[in-house]
Every structure is written in structure tokens, then in C-alpha cells.
Amino acid sequence: MDVGRHLRLEDAIEWAARHGVPHIDIQLDTGANAVTTFDAARCRAIRAACAAHGVRLALHTLSAVNVAEYSPFLSEAVDAYLRAYIEVAPRLGAEWVVVHAGYHFTADRAMRMEAGRERLHRMARHAEREGALLLLENLNPEPPHAEIRYLAHTIEEWRYYYEAIASPAFALSFTANHAHLLPEGVEGFVAAIPLDRVREVRLADCRRNGHEEHLVPGRGDVDFGGLFRLLEGRGYRGRYTNAFGTLEDMQAARAWLVEQARTAGVAVD
Numbered sequence: 001m002d003v004g005r006h007l008r009l010e011d012a013i014e015w016a017a018r019h020g021v022p023h024i025d026i027q028l029d030t031g032a033n034a035v036t037t038f039d040a041a042r043c044r045a046i047r048a049a050c051a052a053h054g055v056r057l058a059l060h061t062l063s064a065v066n067v068a069e070y071s072p073f074l075s076e077a078v079d080a081y082l083r084a085y086i087e088v089a090p091r092l093g094a095e096w097v098v099v100h101a102g103y104h105f106t107a108d109r110a111m112r113m114e115a116g117r118e119r120l121h122r123m124a125r126h127a128e129r130e131g132a133l134l135l136l137e138n139l140n141p142e143p144p145h146a147e148i149r150y151l152a153h154t155i156e157e158w159r160y161y162y163e164a165i166a167s168p169a170f171a172l173s174f175t176a177n178h179a180h181l182l183p184e185g186v187e188g189f190v191a192a193i194p195l196d197r198v199r200e201v202r203l204a205d206c207r208r209n210g211h212e213e214h215l216v217p218g219r220g221d222v223d224f225g226g227l228f229r230l231l232e233g234r235g236y237r238g239r240y241t242n243a244f245g246t247l248e249d250m251q252a253a254r255a256w257l258v259e260q261a262r263t264a265g266v267a268v269d
């Protein structure tokens with residue numbers, strides 16, 4: 001479940017325990033969850049709470065922070081931001097940190113891609129030293145005439161980063177609904193990407209070749225049963241993360257998604 005900014009982390013752990021949610025993903029950017037608020041005592045208490053309740057934790061950086069930044073001062077700030085997430089992850093017992101490739105402004109795509117790849121390479125090395133794991137997420141396409149566009153939203157752009165960064169601290173987070181927005185679709189992405197490097201598959205509904213919506217499953221046209229059959233049939237055994245709507249929406253959809261998998265012939269524990 002992607003808790004995002006819905007709850008204070010301590011409350012999110014309690015919420016997950018009450019609802020039988022074994023894994024939560026949370027952002028540490030604002031308010032009570034700002035990464036700067038996690039001192040040693042708070043980290044110890046959170047680790048203890050996760051262990052007591054059997055809840056596993058992951059972190060998710062903000063895609064609005066431009067990992068492809070190359071301007072002085074701002075560039076150093078992005079480095080500091082990513083290092084803070086990397087360094088707090090093992091202190092919290094987080095399994096991974098989802099990161100992004102940033103965005104460009106149409107005319108500077110090549111410069112942005114190079115800057116972002118170099119930064120992610122450095123951060124993967126830092127993650128190795130700190131004992132953290134980074135997952136690079138494929139992001140969504142923007143409308144055709146948008147000036148600002150996310151990087152690593154196509155197969156080719158995503159490959160530009162992960163093929164160049166061979167590190168045990170660098171893997172992938174596959175957002176299936178983002179792939180559904182592109183001509184290749186989920187099937188094309190799964191056929192092209194190194195599935196053995198995917199640790200997480202993120203789920204929401206949307207409309208084929210449409211725009212970014214993050215709908216509750218069943219309100220768009222993603223074939224979730226087919227998605228589970230495809231991934232499981234190719235040996236995927238990682239996590240699935242609900243990332244849409246409210247906490248109540250995500251919780252209510254869990255049983256529906258399991259039933260879609262079962263109906264598609266996927267063995268469900």
C-alpha cells in the first residue's frame with residue numbers, strides 16, 4: 001500500500017497492522033514525516049514497531065524533485081535530498097527507496113538525461129556504502145504538446161539508466177499503469193525489461209493510451225488478471241503495491257485484485 005503523505009509514519013504502521021497490510025510505501029517530504037525529523041530514537045522506535053507488527057517498510061522519493069537537475073546550487077540540493085533518503089533507509093529498516101530519473105524541458109533532454117544518469121550512478125554507489133537499495137521507477141508520459149516531460153517513461157529511456165548502472169544497490173520498480181499508457185503496453189514492457197531486476201510492481205487503473213489518472217482498479221481498462229498471469233508466468237515473485245485513491249480505496253481493492261489473479265489462473269496463497 002502506498003501511504004504517501006496520508007499518515008504520520010508511526011500511525012501508518014499501526015494502520016497497516018490493524019488492516020493486515022504487510023508492506024507500506026511512504027514519502028518523507030513534509031510535516032511530521034519530513035526526513036529531517038528522524039533522529040536515532042525515532043528510527044529505533046519505528047523499527048521496533050515494524051518488527052512487532054510484522055510490517056515491512058519502503059520509502060518513495062518525490063517525483064517533483066528533479067533528479068536531472070544540472071544548475072549550480074539546485075544540483076547540490078538534489079544530491080543532499082537523495083543522500084538523506086539513502087542514509088535514513090537502513091536506520092528505519094526500509095527495504096528500498098523508490099527514485100526517479102527527473103524531467104526535462106523538451107530542448108534540454110540530452111543534457112538532463114546525462115545529468116540524471118550520472119547522479120543516479122553516484123547515488124547507487126552511496127547506497128552500496130550505506131546498505132540501502134534504490135529502485136528506479138518508470139514514470140508516465142505527458143500530453144504530446146507539454147513542454148515538461150518525465151524521463152524514464154519509455155522503454156528506451158528507462159533502459160538508458162538501468163543498463164548503465166550495474167550495482168547491487170540499484171534495481172527497478174515497474175509501474176504497470178504507466179506502461180498501459182504507452183503503445184507497447186504492459187506486454188511490451190515486460191518483454192523488454194530485465195524482470196529479474198524488478199523488486200516491485202505498482203498498481204492503479206487507467207485507460208489504454210490515455211493520460212495519467214491512478215484510478216481505482218475496475219474503473220479503467222487495465223487487465224489486471226492478464227497482468228498477474230503474465231508477470232507470475234515469467235517468474236516474478238516480488239511485491240505488488242497499490243497506489244491509487246484513498247487508503248480505504250486501496251484496502252478495499254486488495255480482495256478484488258486477488259480475485260482477478262485467481263480468475264486468470266494464477267495460484268494465490
